[in-house]
Amino acid sequence: MSPASATSPTGRDAEATRRRLLAAATEEFAAYGIAGARVDRIATAARSNKAQIYHYFGSKDGLFDAVFDAMCRETLDAVPIDPDDLPEYAGRLHDSYRARPWVQRLATWYRLERAGSGEQLAVVRDSYAAKIEAVAAAQRAGRLTDRFEAAELLGLVLHLSGFWSTQTPELDARLDTVNDAHRRLLVVDAVAALIA
Known part of the structure; x- marks a missing residue:
């Protein structure tokens, strides 16, 4: 990504969407697990859509992995x-x-x-x-x-x-x-x- 695209409205919007999806997914997975979590609920809570989940994370399992990875990194840093x-x-x-x-x-x-x-x-x-x-x-x-x-x-x-x-x-x-x-x-x- 070029420095210009990193600061463009589209780049900021994409990163903000990704963060909202991770935050919503954290709550959903914590409450329901992987099998019980629903991507439609995650998308709604994140003010996004299911297509964005698949775009950023590939699958529901990929989204869980991203949530778990972020949680682990945060704990390691803290x-x-x-x-x-x-x-x-x-x-x-x-x-x-x-x-x-x-x-x-x-x-x-x-x-x-x-x-x-x-x-x-x-x-x-x-x-x-x-x-x-x-x-x-x-x-x-x-x-x-x-x-x-x-x-x-x-x-x-x-x-x-x-x-x-x-x-x-x-x-x-x-x-x-x-x-x-x-x-x-x-x-x-x-x-x-x-x-x-």
């Missing part, structure tokens, strides 16, 4: 891993999930509807590889326990960081007196105990 302070990393991830509840819903749909497909999104694959290497490097340097393999340790930290946002309503009801600050503290303390 919450970079710190292998020298995994408890606080888990706390920051917890904060991110509280601020953006759709993240865990999209991740759940991704696991449910893409399990066993053999497809891997590059952003997810590459971010896990980088995080695992960061943890492994800290282990090799003696700054982090090697009680667990790097990938296992990362998985445990990620699971603990999302603990509160993936609970059933029944457990939440039993813990309804636990405030957000205490929930975060439990996540941080659990990861600290894990790596002690």
Whole structure:
């Protein structure tokens, strides 16, 4: 794209349409998953049309991939891993999930509807590889326990960081007196105990 077209009304309109479609699709996929999402509802919510969805994203699956990719990149930028302070990393991830509840819903749909497909999104694959290497490097340097393999340790930290946002309503009801600050503290303390 030339610099002129990037700033032309058509270029701005196209990017604005794409952003509206991604925002509407994020809400739709978080609520209904891939199979249950409807492109007509997404198009209406985005003040666009179905043809634009297929033009920009190729298919409903392509649109979900774009939503998931954007969500992952936003999380990676907002919450970079710190292998020298995994408890606080888990706390920051917890904060991110509280601020953006759709993240865990999209991740759940991704696991449910893409399990066993053999497809891997590059952003997810590459971010896990980088995080695992960061943890492994800290282990090799003696700054982090090697009680667990790097990938296992990362998985445990990620699971603990999302603990509160993936609970059933029944457990939440039993813990309804636990405030957000205490929930975060439990996540941080659990990861600290894990790596002690």
